[in-house]
Structure formats: C-alpha cells, structure tokens
Amino acid sequence: MSILSWIEDQRKIKMLNYNKVNKDDRLWTRCDKCGTILYIKHLKENQRVCFSCGYHLQMNSRERIQSLIDAGSWQPLNETLSPCDPLTFKDQxxxxERLKEAQERTGLQDAILTGTGLIDDIPIALGVMDFNFMGGSMGSVVGEKIVRLVEYATKEGLILILICASGGARMQEGIFSLMQMAKISAALKLYQSSANLLYISLLTSPTTGGVTASFAMLGDLIFAEPNALIGFAGRRVIEQTLQEKLPENFQTSEYLLDHGLLDLIIPRSFLKQALSETINFYKDAPYRKKGSISTPMINSLNLLTEEKVRRLIKFSSDSPNSSVIDSKIQQKLQSSDFKNFY
Ligand SMILES: [Zn+2]
Structure with missing residues (x-):
C-alpha cells in the first residue's frame, strides 16, 4: 500500500466513523490481518470474511445463528438467565459495572446464546459463544446455560453443536467460573457415553484457556475455522517456560490439524453445508438413545445402601479370596440376624 492510499484510507475512516461511539453503528472496518478497509454492510453479506485475503473476522452470536439455522426455526433456551457478582469483584x-456495560452494548445477558433450530431441516441443539461480551469469558451463566442445553439435548435426543469463541474462564467469578469446566464435562459425559449422541465442537478465533481445557476439546468431532487462534496458555508464557522459540503458525487451526488435535478445517462459506452433511451421515446411527439418562450408582442409592456397598467392596478387596467373602457377607446380610439392621 502506497503512503498516499494509506492517508486516503485514514481520512475515510476518520470521516465515516466520526462521532459513532457504538461499534455496531460504524460503516467501515479494517481487516485484522491484511489491513484492507472493508464496508461493513458488504462484509456482513460475506459472513465477515475479508474480500482481500480471506481472513475470517469475528462474527457475533446472532450473525452466526442467522447464517447457520434455517430461517424462522430458532427457539432460544434460558434467555433470561443473567449473571450476578458472587465475589463483589473489583479491578479498575x-x-x-462491566456486566451492565457489556449487556447494554451487546443486547445479550451473558456471553452465550443457546437454543434449538433446524439445519437443512435437521433438528439440533446449538450454543454460540459471543466474544463481544467480555471476551466470551465463561462465567457461571455461560456454564449453566451450556449444561441446561446439553441436558435438554440428552432428553430430546438432539445432536449438539457448540461454537466456541472465548478467552477462557471469567476471572471476575474466580472458582465459580472454574467449576463450570467440570460441570459441563460431566453433562457431556452423560450425553456422549450414556445417550450415545453426537457432539460437534466448532472452534473459532480465539478459543483459549478454560474453554479449550474443557468442552471445546471434548467434541466427538472437532472442527475449526481457518487460521483460528486455538490454545490454552498464551504463546509468550509457553516460550518463557520452555525457553525456546515456537513456530510461526503455532496455535493456529492449521498447526493443530497437522498435530492431530482437529478433525477438519472448514471455511465459513461451507460451514452450514459441511455440518448438514456430517449430521446426515450420523442420523441413522444405531445406538442413539434419548430421555432421562439414569445414573445407577447415584440415583438408586440412599446413604444406607451406599454404606452397604462400600463395606462389601472393602471386605472383598481386603481378602485374597474375595468371591467367598462376598457370598458369605451376602448370606449374612440376608440372614434374619441382620434383617432388622437394614
Ligand atoms: Zn484481509
């Protein structure tokens, strides 16, 4: 780019963005990668992919739903769930105040939208994270909404798609945000292993921290957008810890695909078609179940029977001939001497 055209670009941006405080009201933006100035209306029509270099700019959650879900079929879930401030946290x-500002700016309650809809007439459960809301950070509301979505999908036998765009756990909620990682993973375990349903995780730029360390990497199929930043700790932290220089494309989707962490990289323009074809492959899978998934060791046990099981396991593991002891205890338990105790 010549100096003259650069000056002209600057003038255009200044003039067109003058007095437009709200980011959404701007007419022009700049590609994060090649710096080309882009007219936002046309950029939106092109699903926020740069016309010049093909770089995938960030999309908000509503735009994603609009581009993926069949028109008129979106049904949101738990729309009104909103965050509180359990630690009365304050930095600068x-x-x-941060929450209020983010809610007013984005029109969202928190950094995710969840719901159900159709992709080419196939019903799915979908969760879309929104990076514009406090960097897509995962607080207790994000975790709760994902868990409720996973449980809904388990009950209804729906295919689950989660679109990740997050800086990680929300530090302002401390341990409450960290526990969401385990909570979501537990819900997904039931969904995937007990109900045998399909979970597709789509990683967009950036997917980092606690989100990468939990549900983003638990997909049966893990897809990503081209050139997306995906990682756990930041590049600088890793370089300082390892005391070595990392490759240029480290933590990009292409690097992760080469190293076996991803299944496929899909450009945004093919995403709906790719998801629809993938789901079609799966729709006749024989082992799928739906409905309430029973958790036998939890639901059926009260404290008393739990203690009985614990003792049985303890006695049998202490003895070299456990099966004999096992049956002896069983006989004892069933004998009249013990009946009154249990
Ligand atoms: Zn570009």
Missing amino acids: KLYK
Whole structure:
C-alpha cells in the first residue's frame, strides 16, 4: 500500500466513523490481518470474511445463528438467565459495572446464546459463544446455560453443536467460573457415553484457556475455522517456560490439524453445508438413545445402601479370596440376624 492510499484510507475512516461511539453503528472496518478497509454492510453479506485475503473476522452470536439455522426455526433456551457478582469483584472497575456495560452494548445477558433450530431441516441443539461480551469469558451463566442445553439435548435426543469463541474462564467469578469446566464435562459425559449422541465442537478465533481445557476439546468431532487462534496458555508464557522459540503458525487451526488435535478445517462459506452433511451421515446411527439418562450408582442409592456397598467392596478387596467373602457377607446380610439392621 502506497503512503498516499494509506492517508486516503485514514481520512475515510476518520470521516465515516466520526462521532459513532457504538461499534455496531460504524460503516467501515479494517481487516485484522491484511489491513484492507472493508464496508461493513458488504462484509456482513460475506459472513465477515475479508474480500482481500480471506481472513475470517469475528462474527457475533446472532450473525452466526442467522447464517447457520434455517430461517424462522430458532427457539432460544434460558434467555433470561443473567449473571450476578458472587465475589463483589473489583479491578479498575466494578464487575457489576462491566456486566451492565457489556449487556447494554451487546443486547445479550451473558456471553452465550443457546437454543434449538433446524439445519437443512435437521433438528439440533446449538450454543454460540459471543466474544463481544467480555471476551466470551465463561462465567457461571455461560456454564449453566451450556449444561441446561446439553441436558435438554440428552432428553430430546438432539445432536449438539457448540461454537466456541472465548478467552477462557471469567476471572471476575474466580472458582465459580472454574467449576463450570467440570460441570459441563460431566453433562457431556452423560450425553456422549450414556445417550450415545453426537457432539460437534466448532472452534473459532480465539478459543483459549478454560474453554479449550474443557468442552471445546471434548467434541466427538472437532472442527475449526481457518487460521483460528486455538490454545490454552498464551504463546509468550509457553516460550518463557520452555525457553525456546515456537513456530510461526503455532496455535493456529492449521498447526493443530497437522498435530492431530482437529478433525477438519472448514471455511465459513461451507460451514452450514459441511455440518448438514456430517449430521446426515450420523442420523441413522444405531445406538442413539434419548430421555432421562439414569445414573445407577447415584440415583438408586440412599446413604444406607451406599454404606452397604462400600463395606462389601472393602471386605472383598481386603481378602485374597474375595468371591467367598462376598457370598458369605451376602448370606449374612440376608440372614434374619441382620434383617432388622437394614
Ligand atoms: Zn484481509
């Protein structure tokens, strides 16, 4: 780019964005990668892919739903779930103020939209994270909404798609945000292993921290957008820890695909078609179940029977001939001497 055209670009941007405080009202933006100035209306029509270099700019959650789900079929879930401030956290600003500001700017309650809809007439459960809301950070509301979505999908036998765009756990909620990682993983375990349903995880730029360390990497199929930043810790932290220079494309989707962490990289323009074809492959899978999934060791046990089981396991593992002891205890338990105790 010549200096003259650069000056002209600057003038255009200044003039067109003058007095437009709200980011959504701007007419022009700049490609994060090649710096080309892009007219936002046309950029949106092109699903926010740069016309010049093909770079995938960030999309908000509503645009994603609009581009993926068949028109008129979106049914949101738990729309009104909103965050509170359990730690009364404050850094340069109060957490409550940050939340209010993000809610007003984005029109969202928190950093995710969940719901159900159709992709080419196939019903799915979909969760879309929104990076514009506090960097897509995962607080307790994000975790709760994902878990409720997973449980809904388990009950209804729906295919689950989660679109990740997040800086990780939300530090303002401390341990409450970290526990969401385990909570979501537990819900997904039932969904995948007990109901045998399909979970597709789509990683967009950036997917980092606690999200990468939990549900983003638990997909039966893990897809990503081209050139997306995907990692756990930041590049600088790793370089300093390992004391070595990392490759240029480290933590990009292409690097992860080469190293076996991803199944496929899909450009945004083919995403709906690719998802629809993948789901079609799966729709006749024989072992799928739906409905409430029973958790036998939890639901059926009260404290008393749990203690009985614990003792049985303890006695049998202490003895070299456990099966004999096992049956002896069983006989004892069933004998009249013990009947009154249990
Ligand atoms: Zn570009």
